[in-house]
Amino acid sequence: PLVLGIETSCDETGIGVVRGRTLLSNTIASSMDEHARYGGVVPEVAARAHLEALQPSIEAALAEAGVGLDDLDAVAVTSGPGLAGALMVGVGAAKGLAVSLGKPLYAVNHLVGHIAADILTADSEPLEYPTIALLVSGGHTSLLHVRDLTTDVELLGETMDDAAGEAFDKVARLLSLPYPGGPEIDRAALDGDPDAIRFPRGLSRASDLAKHRYDFSFSGLKTAVARWVERCEADGVEVPVADVAASFREAVVDVLVAKALAACADLGVPRLLLGGGVIANRRLRDVALERAAAAGVTVRIPPLSLCTDNGAMIAALAAELISAGRQPSTLAFGADSTLPVTEIQVGEAVRA
Numbered sequence: 001p002l003v004l005g006i007e008t009s010c011d012e013t014g015i016g017v018v019r020g021r022t023l024l025s026n027t028i029a030s031s032m033d034e035h036a037r038y039g040g041v042v043p044e045v046a047a048r049a050h051l052e053a054l055q056p057s058i059e060a061a062l063a064e065a066g067v068g069l070d071d072l073d074a075v076a077v078t079s080g081p082g083l084a085g086a087l088m089v090g091v092g093a094a095k096g097l098a099v100s101l102g103k104p105l106y107a108v109n110h111l112v113g114h115i116a117a118d119i120l121t122a123d124s125e126p127l128e129y130p131t132i133a134l135l136v137s138g139g140h141t142s143l144l145h146v147r148d149l150t151t152d153v154e155l156l157g158e159t160m161d162d163a164a165g166e167a168f169d170k171v172a173r174l175l176s177l178p179y180p181g182g183p184e185i186d187r188a189a190l191d192g193d194p195d196a197i198r199f200p201r202g203l204s205r206a207s208d209l210a211k212h213r214y215d216f217s218f219s220g221l222k223t224a225v226a227r228w229v230e231r232c233e234a235d236g237v238e239v240p241v242a243d244v245a246a247s248f249r250e251a252v253v254d255v256l257v258a259k260a261l262a263a264c265a266d267l268g269v270p271r272l273l274l275g276g277g278v279i280a281n282r283r284l285r286d287v288a289l290e291r292a293a294a295a296g297v298t299v300r301i302p303p304l305s306l307c308t309d310n311g312a313m314i315a316a317l318a319a320e321l322i323s324a325g326r327q328p329s330t331l332a333f334g335a336d337s338t339l340p341v342t343e344i345q346v347g348e349a350v351r352a
């Protein structure tokens, strides 16, 4: 099926067009520049930016795909999780588009969309089930057990406080580096020693593992960095930014990879899929590949343009649902900022 996907859960207005498992176009307009001076995504600003970017983005995505609105078999949209106002703009636009064109509408889960991104990776074998998936971005840090993309995704664990990308952003600010912090920390860490400072690995003690084996926590790490910076200032010594950045990044990467591979081992699943904007981190990719190889686990990493928020992954998930024989969503659904990952599709119509 030819599907147009609309993604507006955070700061990216993502419009993608797919034909089945083939990617035709994937346009992304980000309002990140507008949020930079606030040091984080401002929900109202994001929602307004989506409103302005949607129409031109849809036109650009269709043009690039070489198809027209009438050619579409379905429209797909992210229903949640994400920023309520931002989601609402996308949901409203998708409903309007579907109704005016008389096309079926599929409301889908953003997190499962991140997994569906893998399907569009042209030069690889199809995703095998079951697989463990680690999704790390500015808004989420989730470990999933995927038995089937369209029917069975289980949440193994998630962050108890900050998301991994958020931790990068907050620590960058502590080090007086600009927002978004991920790339800045990466750059600062280039000349740093990752073993210079032993920062805490959240929820990794034996006592924590009993209850939070697959959960993450980055707020203690952030506080530890803050203490370090304060102590340097109190002692009147310059903050060793490169060493702090490298050691912080190592702590994040270490715990992400350790918990993901623990899930693979515990559940006997020798496959790990990575997704989310934090995958841009070279060190994370390298450590994941290295330790997974040692553990006999295959790692899949979609290209970065499909790892960050985008509309193509939303369209791809809907295309899978259609191929699996699922009914479209009724128009009764809305934006759900806390949609659980188990709800792969929202508001599926009851088969007549």
Ligand code: ATP
Residues within 6 Å of the ligand: 009, 010, 011, 012, 082, 136, 137, 138, 139, 140, 164, 165, 166, 168, 169, 180, 181, 182, 183, 186, 276, 277, 278, 279, 280, 281, 282, 307, 308, 309
């Ligand atoms: P969502 O959580 O809904 O997926 P988001 O917009 O917050 O949305 P992404 O756009 O996928 O997430 O990723 C942005 C995050 O990734 C930011 O927190 C940014 O700091 C982080 N990031 C980007 N590049 C890197 C990097 N090289 N290393 C670490 N983190 C990075």
Ligand code: MG
Residues within 6 Å of the ligand: 010, 011, 012, 138, 277, 308, 309
């Ligand atoms: Mg983003």
Ligand code: FE
Residues within 6 Å of the ligand: 110, 114, 137, 276, 308, 309
């Ligand atoms: Fe996302």
